[in-house]
Amino acid sequence: MKNNDTHHDARKNVWLLSACQALLLTNGVTLIAVSALAGQMLASNKALATLPATAYVIGSWCSTVPASLYMKRVGRRSGFLTGAGFGLVASLVTSTAMGVGSFALLCVGTFLFGIYNAFGQYYRFAAADAAPADFKAKAISYVLAGGLVGGIVGPALSRWTRELAQPPFMATYASLAIFTLISMVVLSRLRIPDGANDAAQGEVRPMCEIAAQPTFIVAATVAAFGYATMTLLMTATPLAMGFCGHPYGAAATVISSHVIGMFAPSFVTGSLIKRFGVLTVMGTGVALLFTCIGIALSGQEIPHFWWALVLLGVGWNFTYVGGSTLLTEAYRPSERAKVQGANEMIVFTVQAMAAFSSGVLVNARGWNTLNYVAIPMVTVCAIAVTWLVMKRRQSRPT
Numbered sequence: 001m002k003n004n005d006t007h008h009d010a011r012k013n014v015w016l017l018s019a020c021q022a023l024l025l026t027n028g029v030t031l032i033a034v035s036a037l038a039g040q041m042l043a044s045n046k047a048l049a050t051l052p053a054t055a056y057v058i059g060s061w062c063s064t065v066p067a068s069l070y071m072k073r074v075g076r077r078s079g080f081l082t083g084a085g086f087g088l089v090a091s092l093v094t095s096t097a098m099g100v101g102s103f104a105l106l107c108v109g110t111f112l113f114g115i116y117n118a119f120g121q122y123y124r125f126a127a128a129d130a131a132p133a134d135f136k137a138k139a140i141s142y143v144l145a146g147g148l149v150g151g152i153v154g155p156a157l158s159r160w161t162r163e164l165a166q167p168p169f170m171a172t173y174a175s176l177a178i179f180t181l182i183s184m185v186v187l188s189r190l191r192i193p194d195g196a197n198d199a200a201q202g203e204v205r206p207m208c209e210i211a212a213q214p215t216f217i218v219a220a221t222v223a224a225f226g227y228a229t230m231t232l233l234m235t236a237t238p239l240a241m242g243f244c245g246h247p248y249g250a251a252a253t254v255i256s257s258h259v260i261g262m263f264a265p266s267f268v269t270g271s272l273i274k275r276f277g278v279l280t281v282m283g284t285g286v287a288l289l290f291t292c293i294g295i296a297l298s299g300q301e302i303p304h305f306w307w308a309l310v311l312l313g314v315g316w317n318f319t320y321v322g323g324s325t326l327l328t329e330a331y332r333p334s335e336r337a338k339v340q341g342a343n344e345m346i347v348f349t350v351q352a353m354a355a356f357s358s359g360v361l362v363n364a365r366g367w368n369t370l371n372y373v374a375i376p377m378v379t380v381c382a383i384a385v386t387w388l389v390m391k392r393r394q395s396r397p398t
Helices: 002-042 051-074 076-100 103-120 123-129 133-145 147-161 170-187 207-211 214-243 248-263 266-276 278-298 302-327 333-364 367-395
Strands: none
Touching: 002 051, 002 076, 002 103, 002 123, 002 133, 002 147, 002 170, 002 214, 002 248, 051 076, 051 103, 051 333, 076 103, 076 123, 076 170, 103 170, 123 133, 123 302, 123 333, 133 147, 133 266, 133 302, 147 170, 147 248, 207 214, 207 333, 214 248, 214 278, 214 302, 214 333, 214 367, 248 302, 266 278, 266 302, 278 302, 278 367, 302 333, 333 367
């Protein structure tokens, strides 16, 4: 009976957190769709057009460890509500930035959205930590599946609100406050064990010892470089399609399809991990990222962008869900806050560099150069997965 209650509570938390993920990603995808274009509209140096998107990533990077430690002290629900509060302020700041035409203020606002995103990145871990061992992969996968809603609603929202008020995009940023408020209502219903007593659940190893584990190395490496590849190409796509003469509506459709590719597989990724193993799924994700790059380099018509970005999304899903699942094998309950925080810090560090490089490279060198830059990052992922597969085969008893 107790086991059934545990599964019931875990599933309830998963669906609530999945709803919050949907609302978080509605904000995130809308920012992806408009921030580079809004930045190009306001920036005096057009090479800095993706700086607002980079500020979003840097905001996440700066906040990821503090967010984890803060939630360890106050609990998941209070922490998530605090993060959503930053989202509300961010909506006000970014809409004001568009109203007064301030590029610097726009970057400040997207930085604050990054803080909101940093807290939201722990939705998947909150679900996994409270779930039974046989439900962890599915819990992570189902929470991330909520992002599918963001992939549909975000680009549609950006199209509808782009010219709703003048100057362009002001109404878009203002509308994000609505989704953040709804998220706060959902979060208020969350009932999940707090992490305050984690330290009492066992010895806490030094971070250097934890990080030296092959499991941690591969989980963090693949999640980081898979995410960086996705960010590098996705952030530049609206600009690249604009340079090719494709209309904004086509770019929004491509981004929407990309985000659906990112999150729709989550309905089955957990089951695939359970059936075929986490490394097999991660390896498949790496293969899809290579395929994406190949298509992107083969042409710059709308179908090329569409197929490349859809495969980029699915490849990201397999590497990110796989990396998150693999990471849960690398820490004890007493270590979860600092290990999850360290992992997110690594991911966002690499992602921030990719986000900033994206705008500079696409303006200076073009779309193909971005894809050539992505090849070594995906290759690192392939080497990491192969290395751990070989180590695990060698350690099996003969």
